[in-house]
Amino acid sequence: MAFRAFFGLPVENFATSTGTPTNAVYGFTAMLATLLNDRKPTHVAVAFDLPGGTFRTERLPSYKGTRDETPPDFEPQVPLIREVLEAMGVTALDKPRYEADDLLATYARMGREAGMEVLVVSGDRDTIQLVNEDVTLLYPRKGVSDLVEFTPDAVVEKYGVLPGQYPDLAALVGETSDNLPGVPGVGPKTAAKWINTYGGLEGILSSADDVPGKAGESLRAHLDQVRLNRELNHLLTDLEVSVPVEALEFGGGDSAAIHQVCDALQFKGLRARLLAFAADSEGGPEVTESERIEALVVAPAPVADVVALTGSVALAVPGTDAWALGLSQGDKAWAVDLTALSEADEKALAAWLADPGVGKVLHGAKDALHALADRGLAVEGLTDDTQLGAYLVNPAQGRLDLDDVAERFLGLRPAAAAAGQLDLGLGGSELESLARSAHTVALLGERVREDLAEQRMLDLYGNLEIPLVGCLFAMERAGVAVDAARLEELSGLALGRAEKAAEAAYESIGGTAVNLGSPKQLQEVLFEQLGMPKTKKIKTGYSTDASSLAELYEKRPHPFLEALLAHRDATKLAQIIQTLRDAVRADGRIHTTFSQVVAATGRLSSKDPNLQNIPIRTDEGHRIREAFVVGGTYATLVTADYSQIEMRIMAHLSGDEALIEAFRSGEDLHRFVGSRVYGVPPEGVTAEMRGHVKAMSYGLAYGLSSFGLSRQLGLPVGEAQALMDDYFSRFGAVRDYLTGVVKQAAKDGYTETIFGRRRYLPDLTSTNRQRRDIAERMALNAPIQGSAADLIKRAMLAVDARISAEGLASRQILQVHDELVIEAAAGEEDAVEAILREEMAAAGDLSVPLDVNVGRGTNWRVAGH
DNA sequence: TACTATCCGTT
DNA sequence: GACGTACGGATAGTAT
Known part of the structure; x- marks a missing residue:
């Protein structure tokens, strides 16, 4: 069946990110899950062929001799299937010198004798002989999902013989896949006719001389072959086995093991299907968050109870608008309908939410903050955002909805699967699920912190990303x-x-x-x-x-x-x-929306609309920035951007003395670098030289090849290569750093920024060249782009802190990766400029200065000059 | 309506 | 044979 799955599913669509093929594992596992679900067997086992010969190949070395060699992508998947089975609590059977089919035959017989109804699932036609009134064969028609059910009647209908006579028929017809030639000129129709006329193969052989026609002659010429075929296609039902049939009882899988194996195989949809068979989730196979919360006290919450909560409280807000609020602390959870509050309750709740002394834990906090703010409710005291935390743990993970994260970190099946399972007395399933969500968030808050602590990212999380939520929230509300x-x-x-x-x-x-x-x-x-x-x-x-x-x-x-x-x-x-x-x-x-959890490097992203890709390069495009203006009660837009931030980070991380000197000297970077690379004085660097080293410098952080450089500069590859060689002969530590970063990342499995932000790159060890090359370029770029992202985020917090410390009315409104835009109140321009210059420069302690350019104007275009 | 492919804007 | 990161988003075209 695994082999069928292998050929049924395109291997190129089923592989882990490290290139391990998983199509056979996936197909086999999916089929198993379907069977477990549909047939609900009490006992299950999977039989394996073992490498090496069997008694059949001992008898006839050419047995199965025409088979092509096992595809190299298939073999490594067999142990993976065994791992899945172990996690699922399904027994794997094998026996040296015997085939899986012999084990199936033996256990089918044992099951039958124990009074069981037996299903055999096999893609080998020989197993048709096992069919009887207690044993049914499921045989794949196409792939592994389309199984046809062979009962005795179905066998007779399809082949015209009884199941027990099928080996007789196969002996006459032959089996190409086993390299057993049949009687030439005899097909299934003739064979069935003979079997029914002479009462089986024995009868045919003993009356061989009487069999008429050309086919009869042919039979007489191949009697030995037919006898041999019959001997070999007989399945053994009496193998000595150590596992009794009772021991095959299916008791469900182990959820931790299922998670582990699904992590390793990068199964997503299958994970939930397999977990449905886990025996150890409290309450049996269908357990979800509902069961966990059963122990909780959940009641329509009197606001007085809620506002009495101190310490840390998890909150959940509906996705649509904040019509209700879910809350959870410890093993308790509540839900409050915000549309039906008395004035006093509303006031009490507002004060409680705005109390920074009460810690708030949310999943995707910024969205919730907006929804609550739309209702006039301000939130202070955000300590945790489980979505943000999950992102930091692995920023390339992808889906970060509460369901996805709860599944990943807590092993909880999606709440959707639990819908309607329990009525906890809230009188409305939406309130109820909100309370449940809050409880999930509470559980997640702790789990995510554990992971972050292990990765030494708690500081980044608690002192950078979490406070930044409020900063971005304010920017989005302000708009431009x-x-x-x-x-x-x-x-x-x-x-x-x-x-x-x-x-x-x-x-x-x-x-x-x-x-x-x-x-x-x-x-x-x-x-x-x-x-x-x-x-x-x-x-x-x-x-x-x-x-x-x-x-x-x-x-x-x-x-x-x-x-x-x-x-x-x-x-x-x-x-x-x-x-x-x-x-x-x-x-x-x-009002754009900034996301902290999209870019794998740690950058922000902006959407609806994206204000981080407003044109600037062409004159026509640049004029669009004239339409971004200072708002009514404010006086000036002040923009500040880092000068060559990525090259500075490269200088810092590589420790390249020449590059550090370039930045310390205060000279134009590309002129300085050009003078070193071309061996001319700075004033001798032509515009073309400067352009070439500029492209080279920028390309470095992206993993640019000599081919790419030659294309970009319109030079022959040889000249581009020579330029790179000259560059690295002057800035050798840069090259050492870049190769070192890839090497270290391959060893650790992740890259790190100056401030400890990680990016996992499993493809660095891929055997697929192209995937590995891509991962290497990501590894080169991630610490540089990511450190730049860390720096400007730190600067944003510092700028906000200074603005409020100095009691200014000015406010940040945009961030474009290395640029901040502030809407300055009248008379505050100088103070704002000073804050931007100081705080952006002080955002990190690097071995090179962090230069900042500042501009002012009534629109973004003018300010950007 | 949902999805993919292509193209293109920024850093 | 491929060959520079990270994104968001519009339009065309196709499938459902």
Whole structure:
């Protein structure tokens, strides 16, 4: 069955991130779970073939001799299947010199004799002989999920013989997969006819001389072969076995072991299915959080009880709006309907939530803070965000919903599976599940802290990420003011340019209109109609991206290409502008959402809309920033950005004296580096030299190859390589650092930033070159990008602290990875600039200074200069 | 409506 | 044969 699964599921779709193939394990396990669920067997065992020969190969060395060698991707999966079985509490059977089918035959007989009803699941047709009124065969029709049920009647119908006569039929027909040739000219129809005429193989053999026709002649010429076939395809039902059939009783799996094996195999959906068979979750196989909470006191909560809580309390807020609040502490959980509060209760609850002395634990706290704030409720005293904690534990993990995290950290099955299982007397299942969620969060809070402590990330968590939640919350609520009229104007300009470009494009190809936004239609025009040379291959044909079009233009200048690029540019800008216009809220401001739990490096991300990718490179795009303006009661936008933060971190981490000197000297970095690399005085560094070393420097932190550098600079690969060699001969410690970082990460399994933030990279030890190369580039980049993220986050907290310490009304409103934007109140500009300069520079104690550029203006474009 | 593929904006 | 990180998001095209 595992073999069937192997060939039924594409191996390229089933592998762990380290490249271990799992298609056979997955398919086999999924089939097993289905069978356990559908058939609910009392006793279960899985029989294995062992390596080495069997009594059959001893008898006939060519037995199964035509089989191709076992695929190399299959073999390592067999022990993994055994691990799954062990975790599941399913007995694995094997016996040297015998095949799995002999074990199946023996145990089928034993089960039957013990009065059991037996199901045999096998992809080997020989097992048809085991079928009788107590034994049914499940035989795969296709893959492993589509099993056909062979009862005695079904066997007769399909083969025309009784199950016990099937080996007779197979002996006559032969079995290619076992390398047992049959009687030439005799197929299943003839064989069945003979068996029924002569009453079985014995009868046929003893009357062989009377069997008529060509087939009869053929039979007489192959009698020995038929006898041998029959001998070999007989399954042994009387093996000596040490495990009695009673011992195969299925008592369920071990949830910890199931988690372990699912972690190792990176099974996601299957995990929950397997856990359903765990025997050790309290209350049996269907246990979820519901059972745990059964011990809790859960009641519709009088607000007086809730506001009396001190210490640390876990909270849960519904996903939609904060119409209710779940609370939990210790083994108790409550839920409060916020829509039905008396004025006094509301006041008491508001005061309790705003009391920083009461610790609050939440999952995805910032969302909850917004929902509660919309209801006029402010929250202070956030000590834990279990989503944030789970992210830090493994920032590349992916799904971070409460269900996912509870499953990962606590082994709890998704609450959805538990819905409606218990009525805890809250009179509404939504309130009830809210209380339950709060309790899950309470349990998680402790577990996540344990993991973080083990990884030495508690400081990063408690003193950086958790406080940052409040900072980001405030920034999102503040938003950024927008000049709607300016956006409208810019939109008109961009649309006009797009229109003109489209017309030019159509005209250049004879007046036919095509959808210039459709890569598919562009391919038709470029490669069919215009007969342009093929660009790089993509899934749907040939690429029409900007770099491919530029390359095409080099080879075949054509007005269509120019018009197309201009159209791309203009429509992209128009699209960005429209997205921004749609995002302006009633207060005339755009409120983005920053996420702390998306980027695997520790950066923030911004969405709805993304304010971290507003154009700046082209003049047309840059003008969009004019529409981001200072708001009504404020006076100035002040922006501050780190100068070459990543190169500075590289200098610090590598300890490269030459690079450190470059930053300490205060000279232009790329001029300094260029002078060293090219061996000329700083004033002798040409613009081209500077450009080359600049690209080289930036590329370093991304794992740039000589090939990539040559492409970017338009140089032959040899020259790019020479440039890299020269670079590293001057900045050798940088190279040593970069190779060292990959080596260390491969050893540890993760990279670390200056402040201890981790990123796990299991692919570093992958046997797949491409995956490993990608992981190596991630390992190069993560400590650098991540340390930069740590630094600016520290700066943000420090800036906020200074602003409130100095009693200023100014506020942070945006962060763009190395840049902060502050909306400054009138008269506070100088103070704000000083705070930004000081706190950003002091965010870390590096061996190089952290230079900060500051600008002011009434809009982002001006301030950004 | 949900999903994938492609393309492109930022750092 | 591949070849620079990290993201969010629009549009086109296809499947359901």
